[in-house]
Amino acid sequence: MxxxxxxxxxxxxxxxxxxxxxxxxxxxxxxxxxxxxxxxxxxxxxxxxxxAHTSSSSTKLIHGGLRYLEYYEFSLVRKALQEREVLLKSAPHIMWPLRFVMPHDPAMRPAWMIRAGLFLYDHLARREVLPGSNGVNLRTSPVGKPLKPHYTRGFVYSDGWVDDAxxxxxxxxxxxxxxxxxxxxxxxxxxxxxxxxxxxxxxxxxxxxxxxxxxxxxxxxxxxxxxxxxxxxxxxxxxxxxxSLRLVKGSHIIVKRCFEHDHAYIFQNPDKRIIFAIPYEQDYTLIGTTDVELPPEALAGLSKAQIDAQEVDYLCEQASRYFAKPVSRDDVVWSYAGVRPLLDDASGDPSAVTxxxxxxxxxxxxxxxxxxxxxxxxxxxxxxxxxxxxxxxxGDKREPWTEKAYLPGGDLQTWIGSPRRPDTDFERLVTAVRQRHIWLPESLVRRLCRAYGARVGRVLGGASSLSELGAEVAPGLYEIELRYLQREEWARSAEDVLWRRSKLGLHYSEAQRAAVADWFQSHPQPAD
The missing domain is CATH 3.50.50.60 (FAD/NAD(P)-binding domain)
Structure with a gap:
């Protein structure tokens, strides 16, 4: 050019x-x-x-995609594995390492195949933060306690979690x-x-x-x-x-916490798919995802993808194959779905599409x-x-710059000094914020640090007491934060705040969610 x-x-x-x-x-x-x-x-x-759509409806993982190795997607897996630690270092407040437990079911895949896949997963890209994989005795390990007793052997490996929205x-x-x-x-x-x-x-x-x-x-x-x-x-x-795109709906369910430890599970299903069961929002377990192909015309007029009854039953059934306490439709407290735009590569199985x-x-x-x-x-x-x-x-080549850059709130040095490890750096941030704002409840400090990282001071402004945060519109949600989200993060409705900029909606009653909606109705919105 x-x-x-x-x-x-x-x-x-x-x-x-x-x-x-x-x-x-x-x-x-x-x-x-x-x-x-x-x-x-x-x-x-x-x-x-x-x-508002696909990007807040993921399984919320920063991962290489272990299962893609079966489809020989080595280039994709390597590229994703290389990105894991780049991302973890860029925003340790919204991303952190997560260990995954894979119970071994001999009817699914032989142990040697899993070991070989995990060896590749450990070595396709350099790791500085994430530990490698290992075997685990499910009869004696705490991670085996929630599972059915015939699962006696498993494997543990590393990936990461992200607040996608x-x-x-x-x-x-x-x-x-x-x-x-x-x-x-x-x-x-x-x-x-x-x-x-x-x-x-x-x-x-x-x-x-x-x-x-x-x-x-x-x-x-x-x-x-x-x-x-x-x-x-x-x-x-x-x-x-x-x-051409292939539109594949992926749906998730949220249930009350299925286990007490901080690991996640990856379950192999008889249909050769996998689902995850992930610790979520302290009190819950996130289970997903499905792969349901949609016709192109399904997008016409689509404002929000919805899970259907068959998907709920599928996720409950597959999780119940592993958990000692079955998961039923009555356990579901929330669900969400998103449409993944996958490049059409002529694969017959939606799960196999690149x-x-x-x-x-x-x-x-x-x-x-x-x-x-x-x-x-x-x-x-x-x-x-x-x-x-x-x-x-x-016709104007300019140099890339994002690989070593922090995302907003990710540079914690003004609070904790030199960074060490993304996971421990976050805990140091929580300690520093608590010391500086001893009047803040510990649970609120942790939530604000998770959401805003080093920018927590911008949210709090010059407040020096709870009363200076303004009205408590809903439990733990004060006017000062709502005004910040309105002013600096494009929040224009209760849904924006409760389900994307946070997941507080999951913890609130219908009346408490309505109180947030009433606040937005009664407060003028600043011009974009």
Missing amino acids: NAQPLAAPANADSHVYDVLVVGGGINGAGIARDLAGRGWKVLLAERDDFA RLVLLNALDAQEKGAELLTRSPVTAVQREADGWQATISTPQGERRVRARALVNAAGPWAESFLREVARPARGEALATK RDYLLESNTQGAPLLSVWGGKITTFRKLAEDAADLVGQML
Whole structure:
């Protein structure tokens, strides 16, 4: 490409951008962050809230994908394994190491095969924080106690856990702080490709807005294909959508805590799939996921994916094959579902469809980059590759920067000094915050540290007593935090706060959730 870099003077037209990113899930937010950090003028438009769909509906794991080894996805697994510790170090408040227990069922896979897979898993990428795998005697180990007695042998290995919705928020915050403009509740209703740029129409809460961008990034997730077919208009009649997505619904159930220890379980099922049972929100166990293929037309008018009765029964049945105390539909206290946009690779089994991503660049006119597929663990690498391609298409290569960078709140040094290990560093943060704010209840300190990391002081402001936090709108949720979320994290409703920026909704009664909704109704929302 011979295009010249776009200068960005201080008085540049506020409606002209280098890059328009469509989609506020993990890939869109990650790409906007990377591009903004390289100095490009970026606009991101999301039709709903950040992480409103797929990116808040994952199994919440930072993992290499042990089961993908069976499908010979060695490149994907290696890439994901390399990213685990990069991510853990970047935001130790929302991500941490987690040990997984795999009970051995000889009818599923022989022990030698599992040992070989775990050996590969341990050695495909360098590990500094996460310990390697080992065998475990389930008859004597505490991790065997919740299981049926005929499971006597197992294996333990390492991966990581992440608050997926907050991961998206942190990327959005970092993008904004590096100069990007981000719009929520603002669907892109039309884009017109021209020889030297894109004209876009965005429907914002303040009214219709028309902007121009030199390049367009399509990171619309499950809607990436339909966005190109139905919203984007090519310059000369060429087809913009050249790939197909397979839409696979993954659903999860939340039940009361099934075990007391801090390990998670990975269960092998007779259908050759796996499910996880993960400690969740102190009092619960998260069980998932399913793989249910959806027809493309299922997205039309879809505001929120929903679990169905068959999926609930499937998850209960598979978990009950292992747990001594069966899991039933009556145990389910909450559930969620998301649609995974998987690149169609002609696999017959939805579980076998690749979780890798493809970045497709199109320069038949103004630059277009479409993001196909992907998984949350590899979002940073995907964003880095995407920013490289955007720079290539714009004829302006700029250096990557995110591999060693902290996400907002992840640099704990102002509280604890030099970092040591991500997991122990977080506990040092909790101790430091408690010492500085001895008037705060310990449970509230821990929750705030988990959510905001080193930014906990920004949430608390200059408060020096509980009374200075404002009204307690719901247990442990004070006005000062709601105003922070409204002011700095794009929160516009109780759902935004209770189910994405936190999981407090899981702990609250219907009346307490309604109190948060009433607060938003009675307090004016700041303009975006």
